[in-house]
Amino acid sequence: MTRGNRILLSCTYWAFVAYVFVPLVLMVLMGFKDSKFIGFPIRSYTLEWYMGIFENAEVISAFAYSVAIAVLSTLISVFVGTWIAVLLEGRKFWGRAAIFGLTVLPALIPGIISAIAFRIYARYLGIEPGMGAIVWSHAVHNVPFVVLVVMARLSTLPKSQIEAARDLGADPLIAFLRITLPYLIPAIMGASIFCLLLSFDDFVRSFFLGGYEPTLPVLIFAKLKSGMSPEINAIATAALVLTAVVGVWAERFTRRMNKES
Amino acid sequence: MTYDASAREDRGAVPATGSDRTFWGRLASWAPYRALVQLATATPRRQFLILAALPVLWVLTQHLGPMLQMLRVSLTDAYPVAAGTEQHFTFDNYLRFFGDRLFWMPFFRTLGFAFVFTLCTLVLTYPVAYFLARHVSPKNRMLLLLMLLIPFWVGEIVRTYAIMILLGNTGAVNLALKWLGLIDRPIPFMYTSFSMGVGIVYLTALYMLLPLYSALEKLPKSLNEAAADLGAGAWTRFRRVTLPLTIEGISSGCTLVFLISTGFYATPVLLGGPSTTVFAETIAGFFHVAGDEWPTGAAFAVIMFLAALILTTLFQKFMTGLRKGERK
Amino acid sequence: MTSDALVRIQNVSKQFGDTVALNDLTLDIARGEFVTFLGPSGCGKSTTLRILGGFEQPSSGRVILDGKDVTRLPPEKRQVNMVFQDYALFPHMTVKQNIAFGLELKGMSKTEIRRRQDEIMSFLELDAYGDRYPAQLSGGQRQRVALARALAPDPALLLLDEPLGALDAKLRGQVQQELKSIQRRTNKTFFFVTHDQEEALTMSDRIVVMNKGKVEQDGTPEELYFHPASRFVAEFIGETNLLTGELRGTEGGAVVMDWFGQTLRGHAPGGVPQAGTPITASVRLERLGFHIERPATANAVQGRVVGKTFLGSRMALDLLVEEAQGATLKAYVDADTGQSVGEAPVWIGWEESSMAVLRD
Numbered sequence: 031m032t033r034g035n036r037i038l039l040s041c042t043y044w045a046f047v048a049y050v051f052v053p054l055v056l057m058v059l060m061g062f063k064d065s066k067f068i069g070f071p072i073r074s075y076t077l078e079w080y081m082g083i084f085e086n087a088e089v090i091s092a093f094a095y096s097v098a099i100a101v102l103s104t105l106i107s108v109f110v111g112t113w114i115a116v117l118l119e120g121r122k123f124w125g126r127a128a129i130f131g132l133t134v135l136p137a138l139i140p141g142i143i144s145a146i147a148f149r150i151y152a153r154y155l156g157i158e159p160g161m162g163a164i165v166w167s168h169a170v171h172n173v174p175f176v177v178l179v180v181m182a183r184l185s186t187l188p189k190s191q192i193e194a195a196r197d198l199g200a201d202p203l204i205a206f207l208r209i210t211l212p213y214l215i216p217a218i219m220g221a222s223i224f225c226l227l228l229s230f231d232d233f234v235r236s237f238f239l240g241g242y243e244p245t246l247p248v249l250i251f252a253k254l255k256s257g258m259s260p261e262i263n264a265i266a267t268a269a270l271v272l273t274a275v276v277g278v279w280a281e282r283f284t285r286r287m288n289k290e291s
Numbered sequence: 292m293t294y295d296a297s298a299r300e301d302r303g304a305v306p307a308t309g310s311d312r313t314f315w316g317r318l319a320s321w322a323p324y325r326a327l328v329q330l331a332t333a334t335p336r337r338q339f340l341i342l343a344a345l346p347v348l349w350v351l352t353q354h355l356g357p358m359l360q361m362l363r364v365s366l367t368d369a370y371p372v373a374a375g376t377e378q379h380f381t382f383d384n385y386l387r388f389f390g391d392r393l394f395w396m397p398f399f400r401t402l403g404f405a406f407v408f409t410l411c412t413l414v415l416t417y418p419v420a421y422f423l424a425r426h427v428s429p430k431n432r433m434l435l436l437l438m439l440l441i442p443f444w445v446g447e448i449v450r451t452y453a454i455m456i457l458l459g460n461t462g463a464v465n466l467a468l469k470w471l472g473l474i475d476r477p478i479p480f481m482y483t484s485f486s487m488g489v490g491i492v493y494l495t496a497l498y499m500l501l502p503l504y505s506a507l508e509k510l511p512k513s514l515n516e517a518a519a520d521l522g523a524g525a526w527t528r529f530r531r532v533t534l535p536l537t538i539e540g541i542s543s544g545c546t547l548v549f550l551i552s553t554g555f556y557a558t559p560v561l562l563g564g565p566s567t568t569v570f571a572e573t574i575a576g577f578f579h580v581a582g583d584e585w586p587t588g589a590a591f592a593v594i595m596f597l598a599a600l601i602l603t604t605l606f607q608k609f610m611t612g613l614r615k616g617e618r619k
Numbered sequence: 620m621t622s623d624a625l626v627r628i629q630n631v632s633k634q635f636g637d638t639v640a641l642n643d644l645t646l647d648i649a650r651g652e653f654v655t656f657l658g659p660s661g662c663g664k665s666t667t668l669r670i671l672g673g674f675e676q677p678s679s680g681r682v683i684l685d686g687k688d689v690t691r692l693p694p695e696k697r698q699v700n701m702v703f704q705d706y707a708l709f710p711h712m713t714v715k716q717n718i719a720f721g722l723e724l725k726g727m728s729k730t731e732i733r734r735r736q737d738e739i740m741s742f743l744e745l746d747a748y749g750d751r752y753p754a755q756l757s758g759g760q761r762q763r764v765a766l767a768r769a770l771a772p773d774p775a776l777l778l779l780d781e782p783l784g785a786l787d788a789k790l791r792g793q794v795q796q797e798l799k800s801i802q803r804r805t806n807k808t809f810f811f812v813t814h815d816q817e818e819a820l821t822m823s824d825r826i827v828v829m830n831k832g833k834v835e836q837d838g839t840p841e842e843l844y845f846h847p848a849s850r851f852v853a854e855f856i857g858e859t860n861l862l863t864g865e866l867r868g869t870e871g872g873a874v875v876m877d878w879f880g881q882t883l884r885g886h887a888p889g890g891v892p893q894a895g896t897p898i899t900a901s902v903r904l905e906r907l908g909f910h911i912e913r914p915a916t917a918n919a920v921q922g923r924v925v926g927k928t929f930l931g932s933r934m935a936l937d938l939l940v941e942e943a944q945g946a947t948l949k950a951y952v953d954a955d956t957g958q959s960v961g962e963a964p965v966w967i968g969w970e971e972s973s974m975a976v977l978r979d
Contacts, residue, residue, distance in 0.1 A: 035525060036426060038418075039418055039421060039422040039426060040422060040426070042418040042419055042422060043418070043419050043422045043423070043435075046415065046416070046419045046439070046496075047438065047439065049493070050439060050442045050443075050493075050496070051442060052457070052463070053450070053453035053454055053456065053457045053493070054442055054445065054450070054453050056453065056456050056457060056463050057449075057452060057453040057456050060456055067461075068456060068459065068461070069459060069460075069461025069462070070461055070462065070463055070466040071466060110345070110346075110349055113345055113346055114346040114349065114350070116342070117342055117343055117346045118346075120342070121339075123339070123343070129346065129347060129350060132350040132351070132354045132355055133346075133350055133354065135350075135354045135355070135358070136354055138550060139358070139550075139554075139596065140550050140551065140553045140554025140595070140596070140599060141551070141554030141555060141556060141571075142554045142555070142556045142571035142574055142575065142592070142595075143361075143554060143574075143592045143595055143596045144357075144554070145556070146361065146574060146575075146578065146588060146589065146592045147357035147358055147360070147361040147592065148357055149578060150357065150360055150361050150364050150370075150585065150589060151356060151357035151360045151361070153371065154360050170353045170354065170357075173349075173353075173354075199319070200319075201319070201328045201332065202328075202332055202338065203328060203331075204315060204318070204319060208315065227444055230446070231444075231445070231446025231447060231448075231449075232446070232447075233446065233447050233448050233556075233557050234447075234554070234556050234557065237556070237557070238575075238578065247446055247447070247448040247449075250448050250449065250452065251448050251557055251561070254448075254452060254455075254561055255560075255561075258452075258455065258456075258459075262452065263452075263456075266448075266449040266452050266453075269445070269446065269449055270445045270449050273444045273445050273446065274441050274442075274444050274445060276444070277440070277441060277444030278437075278441060278444075281437060281440070
């Protein structure tokens, strides 16, 4: 590889970094603009927009709503996903490939189609649009990610660990709770964080299955449709900071856990 | 040492009772629990059925169910059924699609966009993945990769909005161009297929980058050196060695990005204009109005899904063929 | 022995798909015995162990433990504990917690658990490591923890699945002695599985040699070594001379064979083979004696030393027996004898009891 090529490649990388970061940085900056109109240049700065979030009941309730949905849907996804992973990583059985295929299906369906399918099914099941419907759709949509992460970890658990527990008097359930589950904790933590973020960031399912109360992304979308304003920047930045911080923390946390075991 | 003697004495010892036992000890000797476990694990077959029941039920009713229900609704003339009327089986919803330019234009536009955006993402991220996998020391690699991952934790709407600010008439790009003296009047980037493309590539780049990166990382360095040793130039090496061996990564990255691109709703709404209406918007339209439009919406979603599925399957077949051809 | 049998394996067979792992195994294990199952990988020894542990169910046959049929009982309901090949210590539990695991599930009180923990830990000299995690222990220590954990619930039968495989050669010899003495002191029944014949000879009261899912021979280490029943056993354990010849018949208790014109007398621990077929006999290298005159032993042939290998405490001799169409024998002698043997022909003699005519 020649020197010129190398420099060119390195430039491409940094250009990509710029592409990925600059829009977000600009968005954060715009939230400080002392004007009602979005647009450069920014001549004077204010904290007004950011402080305003804390007094905006609409934003705070949307935020809390999104967090509640994320937590509830994650609990369901992790429970079901771990169960499915244990089945799929266990002994071979007829139809296992089919079950695996169906398990990953929700992750492969394009967003709008997934949202429509859930909307129709929710009505079929008699679930009214609203929190329950959103939680349910997020839970189903996120199960595949939990299954994949947990299966990967489970495949590295030596079979003798479970056999040893059984040998010492543990029934299958106690062996699972005392040996398998502790072993899976890093994977489950990682998958949970991933699910939380997926749910918190999700727009399309929340939009089609939501009732009158908007989640944070739906609220931002609604505000955007009626025009841009630094207020939206401040709200979006708050969402950004939360997800980025949680994401980075999770990344470090899971890597530390993996190193330890 | 008299280990044996002391142990033997205990063999018949009465198990302790009450709180002196540990939690697990109490659970394991609690009669109802024991009975329950006994019942559940009486035969290996029963134990397996209990383990399998929830997963199988879940994937059938929750993963497959919505798709099947959507298919069913797409084949009916009214949903939900109004009181006093009857529901009929019909293909009309599918036929409607072909009858109106307003329907099939967005459909083909979506596929065309998804194709172009996928290609753009590939061209854009391949050098980045290549740089990370081949030119960065393993120690720094994770750090540089992690840096790229952070923005991808941020949601679809927030990132779409960021692109709006970047490309608006008073946005950063136009401002920069004006400062440089290249333009007098702002270029209207927004509400065009260009702004939509920038946004969608921005949202999907990670799904391309990661498969490419892992494919490139697996590639042994010695292969390239061997090719260089045989007198292959940089371009030849890339075309004959690196590219064929990363086809798997390219194939899965492209499939993922294509599927995701076809599914965006909010981004085209916010970044696109009237001339860039995508099929997702068409489908969504049937669900915002009266309920009797649902069957048509469902049919269109089925069309979209099948088209995406068939195209990506064909694409994967093609790529596998390509890979096998190269190996001969 | 049968009345005091702790374990009775009755006509047990096990198939995995098309492969037969165990073929109609019947065997009793007495209380307090150190039994070793010896054989190459895939011989069925591990399958037997796993059936005893409850990890596999036999395709047919019964397993009786302490007079109770346990064939279909899951592992947690058997008075059997196991030391795993990889120890299978629980990585998220300390040594103490690992040991307590089995005790807790027996419903013991906390004080009782503590008492047993201390007892077994001092017995196996683990007192100093109670609060350590498995990752903080050496290979030998882990092995002892695995043993402690399996012994703590006071099992009727202890299964050991090649527990020394992960240790280096030096430590291994030491642990072999330790294990043997632990077995003596606890007076527990040990069921030991290994592919290492030396290990088996050193430690066991009784060795069961397995091959292709069947028992080749079952006996004390001495019996197996000096009186192998089959060619497989003779070759698998130690070094031996294999003499191929023809069966002549039996005389009293002795089997008479023809070895390239030499008439030899041996015994048949595995039963007398069919007449008329080529048969093989085994004579251990150290059982050949050297004499100037024709000795009074049951068998004697004249041979010449054609090669010497110095092995330290002893010497290996390669012998050419011209009378037997140039067949060769190998012998171990002490170093002094080895030095003194010259080029001249010598008489090689061995007893009837030193030569085992093999079943196949």
